[in-house]
Amino acid sequence: MDPLKARLFIKDLIYDLNTVRILLDHDRTRETLPIIGRILDAIDVFRGSRGDQGSDGLFDEKYWDKKLPAGMTFLEMRTRLSGYAAMKTPEKELDSIGYLAFVENVHHWSESNISRIRLEIKSPWRRKAEKAAAYCAMVIIGSCLLGFLYGIFLARNCGLYGQFYKGMNFEQKISSGTNKTIDFDDYTQMKSGIPAEMFSARWSGYLLVDKDLPYTFYLFIDDGGRLFIDGKPVIDQWQNHPGVEFQNKLFLARGKHAIRVDYYNDHYRSMLKLYWEPEGGKKEIIPASHLRMSL
DSSP states (O other), X not given: OOHHHHHHHHHHHHHHHHHHHHHHHTTOOGGGHXXXXXXXXXXXXXXXXXXXXXXXSTTOHHHHHHHSSTTOOHHHHHHHHHHHHXXXXXXXXXXXXXHHHHHHHHHHHHHHHHHHHHHHXXXXXXXXXXXXXXXXXXXXXXXXXXXHHHHHHHHHHXXXXXXXXXXXXXXXXXXXXXXXXXXXXXXXXXXXXXXSSSEEEEEEEEEEEOSSEEEEEEEEEXXXXXXXXXXXXXXXXXXXXXXXXXXXEEEEOSEEEEXXXXXXXXXXXXXXXXXXXXXXXXXXXXXXXXXXSOO
């Protein structure tokens, strides 16, 4: 198929079909007759240029014969339309041959075949390139979607899981929740609804370590607190303190380590802060990006 002829045929066909739509929308049915005739002529010429006369062709007349009023062929419809276009044809004559239904069939045929013609005039290389591009686009979109979902998962998984109790030794559980960091100046920052005094809390999860290094951990408490890493006590100060910071150093390998923080408050002010300081680095509150509730 000549690509240039095919493109010109499609361009003219689309223009004429749009014109017919506009005229019909304004009840100017007769004015569509010469345009429809021109479309049918163009289809016939294009069919001939392709030698597309078989029953499986894109422009097979048998397709049209099934769509026309009973007993009327494709050729007869073209002949009638040419005659009607040259005279003042009453609308009832157009109704008698099912003209509007025929126009709809022309549109339907065009919608079905224009895309097939476009595909035929593409080179095998271009078809493969478009297929590869579509595949790459699907992979990129899928990767972005997975990344987005993973980001949501990480955002929800960051921090530590906290459990809160009445009593200073985990006597009666009252609530639970998530805290992004251990950085509390008051009990209200830990969890709403917990008592101001005589309560305890336990946070658990995993600590993410980027490098094999010694790390110094700091626990500022008012009143009592404990820090466990990989099940071993790092800081254990389970008694009343009026706002005191304790520290301890240990070596941690790169990777994930189980972490647990216990805390209780007796009376008055409640404060709890957990810092770390990698060797050669700075002291900071352990950020949420290095804490996970689950693996």
